[in-house]
Amino acid sequence: MPDAIQHSRxxxxxxxxxxxxxxxxxxxxxxxxxxxxxxxxxxxxIAVLPDxxxxxxxxxxxxxxxxxxxxxARAVSELVAQDAGRAVKRPIVAVIxxxxxxxxxxxxxxxxxQALAGAAGAYAAARLAGHxxxxxxxxxAMSGALLAHGYxxxxxxxxxxxxxxxxxxxxxxxxxxxxxxxEDLEKLAAxxxxxxxxxxxFASLGLLWRLLTVAQPDAPGAADMDLVETCLAQALADIRTxxxxxxxxxxxxxxxxxxxxxxxxxxxVWKED
Amino acid sequence: MNTNALLKRSSFxxxxxxxxxRALLDARSMRELIGPFExxxxxxxxxxxxxxxxxxxxxxxxxxxxxxPAVVLAIEGAYQGGSLGEVGGAKIAGALELAAEDxxxxxxxxxxxxxxxxxxxxQEANLGLAAIAExxxxxxxxxxxxxxxxxxxxxxxxxxxxxxxxxxxxxxIVTQEARLGLNGPAVIEQEAGIDEYDSRDRPFxxxxxxxxxxxxxxLADAYLDDDAxxxxxxxxxxxxxxLPAHNRSDRHADFLACLAGVDARxxxxxxxxxxxxxxxx
Amino acid sequence: xxxxxxxFPAGKPARRSALAGVVGSGDLEVLLEPNGAGSTAVSxxxxxxxxxxxxxxxxxxxxxAAPLPAAKIExxxxxxxxxxxxxxxxxxxEELDAAGGTR
Numbered sequence: 001m002p003d004a005i006q007h008s009r010x011x012x013x014x015x016x017x018x019x020x021x022x023x024x025x026x027x028x029x030x031x032x033x034x035x036x037x038x039x040x041x042x043x044x045x046i047a048v049l050p051d052x053x054x055x056x057x058x059x060x061x062x063x064x065x066x067x068x069x070x071x072x073a074r075a076v077s078e079l080v081a082q083d084a085g086r087a088v089k090r091p092i093v094a095v096i097x098x099x100x101x102x103x104x105x106x107x108x109x110x111x112x113x114q115a116l117a118g119a120a121g122a123y124a125a126a127r128l129a130g131h132x133x134x135x136x137x138x139x140x141a142m143s144g145a146l147l148a149h150g151y152x153x154x155x156x157x158x159x160x161x162x163x164x165x166x167x168x169x170x171x172x173x174x175x176x177x178x179x180x181x182x183e184d185l186e187k188l189a190a191x192x193x194x195x196x197x198x199x200x201x202f203a204s205l206g207l208l209w210r211l212l213t214v215a216q217p218d219a220p221g222a223a224d225m226d227l228v229e230t231c232l233a234q235a236l237a238d239i240r241t242x243x244x245x246x247x248x249x250x251x252x253x254x255x256x257x258x259x260x261x262x263x264x265x266x267x268x269v270w271k272e273d
Numbered sequence: 274m275n276t277n278a279l280l281k282r283s284s285f286x287x288x289x290x291x292x293x294x295r296a297l298l299d300a301r302s303m304r305e306l307i308g309p310f311e312x313x314x315x316x317x318x319x320x321x322x323x324x325x326x327x328x329x330x331x332x333x334x335x336x337x338x339x340x341x342p343a344v345v346l347a348i349e350g351a352y353q354g355g356s357l358g359e360v361g362g363a364k365i366a367g368a369l370e371l372a373a374e375d376x377x378x379x380x381x382x383x384x385x386x387x388x389x390x391x392x393x394x395x396q397e398a399n400l401g402l403a404a405i406a407e408x409x410x411x412x413x414x415x416x417x418x419x420x421x422x423x424x425x426x427x428x429x430x431x432x433x434x435x436x437x438x439x440x441x442x443x444x445x446i447v448t449q450e451a452r453l454g455l456n457g458p459a460v461i462e463q464e465a466g467i468d469e470y471d472s473r474d475r476p477f478x479x480x481x482x483x484x485x486x487x488x489x490x491x492l493a494d495a496y497l498d499d500d501a502x503x504x505x506x507x508x509x510x511x512x513x514x515x516l517p518a519h520n521r522s523d524r525h526a527d528f529l530a531c532l533a534g535v536d537a538r539x540x541x542x543x544x545x546x547x548x549x550x551x552x553x554x
Numbered sequence: 555x556x557x558x559x560x561x562f563p564a565g566k567p568a569r570r571s572a573l574a575g576v577v578g579s580g581d582l583e584v585l586l587e588p589n590g591a592g593s594t595a596v597s598x599x600x601x602x603x604x605x606x607x608x609x610x611x612x613x614x615x616x617x618x619a620a621p622l623p624a625a626k627i628e629x630x631x632x633x634x635x636x637x638x639x640x641x642x643x644x645x646x647x648e649e650l651d652a653a654g655g656t657r
Contacts, residue, residue, distance in 0.1 A: 055537040058465060067532055073525035103456050103464035109481050109541035110532065111492050113455040114521065117440025120406075121522040124413035143393075143402065144455055147434050151406040168393040168402045168434075173460055178395050192317060194359070194400040207403055246370070247410050250403065258316050259404065262307065262363035263370070266333070269306050270371050289576055309573055309585060322555035324601050324630050326577040327585055351578030 008062055009139040009163070009218060010097030014047040016220050017095065017229070024075075030054060030062075031071040038091050039233035044079050046072065047095040048149055058104035064145040065102030069115025072149055076122035080129055089131040091236055094123070096150040097139030100170070116148040123152035132239040134232060137199075138217065141166045154245070155209040155235040157228075161217040164199045166207075171197065193255055206253025209235060285501040286426050286450055290347035293387050293426075294334035296501045297345050297508055302336035307364055315358045317397045326352045331361035333368045339509045342375065342382040344368050350389030350429035357390060357435065358397040362404020369411035369421075376418035383419035383512055386412075386442065389426070391457060392433015405434035412441045416520065420444055422511055424504065425451040425484065425493075432457050441522050444511045445493040446504060447484035453492070454482035480543045489547045491554045492521070527554055556603045560613055564594040568623035572649035575642040582631040582639060586646040589624040600631040612636045616643050623650065 011032075018036035027033050029051040035044055050062035059065035064072075076092060083089050102112060127133045135141075135153035146166065150156070158164055168174075175182045189196040193204050203211045210231055214224035242249075251260045288296060295303050307313050309327030318325050330352035334345045346365045348355045357365075365386070375382035393401035412421050423442035425431045427450030431439050436455050439445055447453065456464075458472035471477055480486060488496035495511070497503050531553035567588040574584045589595055594617055598609055616639075627643070634642070 057537070058469075067529070070525045070529045070532070073522070074529065077523070077525060101455060103461045105461075105465075105469050105481065106535075106537060106541040108454045108456065108461065108470075109543065109546050110535065111440075111487075111490070113436035113453065114440040114492055115528065116455065117409075117437045117522040118525050118528065120409045120437055121413050121441050121520065122525070124410050127410075128414060128417075144434060144437065147402070147406055147409065147437055151402075152410060166399060166402075168398045169395060169460075173463060174395050174398075176463065177457075177460070188321060192320065192396075194317065195396065195398045202399060205399060205403070207399070246414075247407050250407075256359070256400065256403075258313070258360050259363040259400070262313060262360060263367040265307055265311070265313070266364070266367045266371055270335070272304065309583075310571055310587065319555075322601075324555060324577055324599050324632055326583055326630060327573075327628070349576055351576045351581065353577075 008050050008097055010047040010062070010095050011049050012219050013097070013136070013138045014045055014095045016225055017093070018045050027071050027075065028067050030059065030068050031075065033075040038093060039236055041091070043091040043093060044075070045093045045095060046075050046149070048072070048098050048145070056102070056106060058102045058107060062098065063100050063102040064098050064116065064148055065107055066110050066112050066115045069112065069119045069148055073118035073122040076119070076126050080126050080131060083131070089129060091132040091134065092123070092126060093232065094133065094135045094150040094153060096135055096137045096141045096146065098142060098145035098149055099140040100142050101144035116144050119148035120152055127152055127154055128245055130245065132236050134235050134239070136228070136232070137164055137166065139163055142170070143168050154239045154242070155249070156207060157210045157212060157231055157235060158199050158203070158208050159217050160199060160211045160213045162198070163217065165197055166199065166202045167197055204253065205255050207250045209249070282498065282500045283502065284499050285504050286428060286448070286499045288501070289351065290332045290349035290387065290389070294332050294345040294347040297385055297505055298334060298336035298338060298343065299340060304335045306333040306335055306368070313360050315360055315397065317358065317400070321396050323396060329358060329360040329364070330355065331364045333364050338383065338385070339512060341512065342380055343385065344372055344382060345385045345387065347387040348389045353394055355390035355429045356392060356394035357401050357404060358394040359400040359404060362401055362408065366404055366407035366411050369408065369415050373411065373415040373418065376415070381419060384415060385422045385424065385508060386438070387424050387426070388431035388435055388439050389429045390431055390433070390435045391429065392435050402434060405438065408438050409441055412438060416441070416443050416516070420512060420516055422446065422508055425453055426499065426504070427451045443517050443520060444495070446495040446497060446507055447487055447493040448497055448499050449484050450499060451484035452479065452482045453484070453487050486543055486547070490550045492550070524554065556600050556606070558598040558600065558606050558609050560596045560598070560610060562594045562596070562614070562617045564589070564592060564617070564624035565621050566623060567591050568625045568650055570650060572646045574645035574649065577630045577632045580633050580635070580638065582629055582634040582642055584642045584646040585628040586650065587626045589626045591624050594622065594625050594627060596627045596629065598629040598631060602631070602633050608636070612639055616640050622647060
């Protein structure tokens with residue numbers, strides 16, 4: 001691997017899951033697209049990695065920026081096009097370790113919102129076309145970056161570890177925007193699960209399919225790999241036997257009861273008597 | 274424009290969400306679903322001492338547009354900056370999901386989304402974010418059958434995860450007052466410094482993310498005056514046009530080719546963005 | 555955040571529901587629904603604490619100045635001035651009389 005890429009959990013897990021298969025050519029250093037096996041069948045693994053020498057100055061620590069968004073869109077769309085006439089659609093595994101979207105003038109000017117829409121749209125279309133999409137959260141999964149890379153998955157799996165975190169905005173920024181002290185935000189988060197930063201609270205919302213405990217989340221050993229690969233295989237089987245290709249599987253837990261009630265009520269009143 | 278025409282024009286921006294939805298639907302066809310009197314309020318705000326709004330800041334209005342079945346999802350920008358929480362997000366996602374289901378049963382329900390939003394409501398953080406992911410999914414589903422039209426009129430604009438939703442729409446209508454961007458100006462300034470982004474420099478902000486700039490950069494499809502009738506006419510025209518040949522969000526090859534030509538050592542200039550995208554898209 | 559409940563004498567039950575305003579900065583939302591004959595019940599949720607007496611004074615003036623239909627009034631307030639409170643409540647009562655009603 002080029003030394004421009006610093007260590008990241010995303011990189012470690014991608015390499016381990018794909019047995020160090022080299023990534024496909026033609027993609028930027030920040031978006032690794034690897035075709036390798038999942039449960040014995042061909043699959044595509046995708047990760048966003050840091051590149052300290054990236055030509056975009058605000059994308060040097062693993063942020064998802066303009067090129068990353070569109071490259072993700074390309075990686076997913078090309079697979080969908082290749083499998084268009086085939087009965088079996090190859091699975092896509094999004095290896096998720098994305099601390100944020102990119103923040104900068106270039107990014108806003110050239111339409112980073114549109115680039116991330118490209119990625120999100122491609123993943124959603126792949127799922128609707130019948131590709132099993134699995135999101136494996138091994139580190140941070142924040143905000144726009146997660147929306148673009150992973151949140152359209154049929155099934156989401158996360159490692160149970162303090163460095164694994166899903167949220168809409170980092171603590172310091174969130175405190176500033178809501179005009180509260182960070183300590184106050186933390187107190188609120190302790191009693192309001194959707195505001196919390198720990199992955200256990202996130203799991204309680206019903207958005208994850210599995211939460212996995214591994215011994216070495218930074219650099220997985222053989223037992224860790226066994227556990228995760230078994231889980232990915234189970235997720236694949238679960239998706240393939242599920243007649244629905246939507247995200248309704250995320251509505252099962254009590255904290256989201258209003259999300260379910262809203263949908264039930266809409267069904268009840270949708271048609272005019 | 275002469276004075277008479279100016280006086281006759283009715284502002285769309287001055288209308289609240291409910292009235293904007295009413296303005297787009299055929300006369301007397303509007304039927305609000307889960308309206309304020311059903312009191313589906315946020316279950317998360319009272320314990321944070323934030324006053325709830327009875328419709329959670331989102332209006333779901335079913336009816337007809339140009340005599341075709343339609344649903345308008347209107348976000349109330351005045352409530353909590355239009356930020357999306359669990360209930361408001363579910364109203365939008367759920368309605369789009371049902372519109373797609375309608376199409377699968379042969380009913381051509383189309384949707385308009387009125388974006389007046391800062392994105393995720395941070396008091397509901399992960400449930401707001403999850404709802405927005407479901408909105409993305411539902412737009413991609415529905416836009417296979419019918420155009421999904423997004424309107425950004427201002428004054429709040431469209432930011433955060435909902436800017437991605439805007440990017441997924443089949444067509445996007447903007448006004449001069451509108452702004453469309455991923456990150457709020459204050460957050461960019463915090464993260465990248467005031468030289469990178471001065472959040473209090475209004476002309477600068479609009480030069481980068483304003484409606485006219487987005488339209489001239491081919492990131493929006495129609496650029497209209499703040500005029501309810503003009504907006505309605507354009508909505509009808511776009512529905513008559515039907516599905517676009519290509520969704521903007523599917524044009525990764527074109528956008529990547531454009532970005533390959535950007536010298537990232539230099540700071541971005543609005544005129545350069547317009548020139549690049551007008552040529553390459 | 556504070557909750558205040560008030561009651562006032564009123565006439566016959568309001569014939570329908572009505573809505574005015576939004577919970578925006580300096581504004582309030584007023585939901586008006588029919589109540590049993592003879593009394594109007596007001597329940598206020600407000601972001602500004604300690605204004606109970608002022609709410610009582612303002613609402614007494616608005617709701618007892620002239621005979622009004624009996625209504626359940628829910629107010630969700632985000633720091634509106636008495637003038638804005640009056641305007642929104644009057645708008646809600648006006649909507650009761652409007653030909654189109656609330657739909």
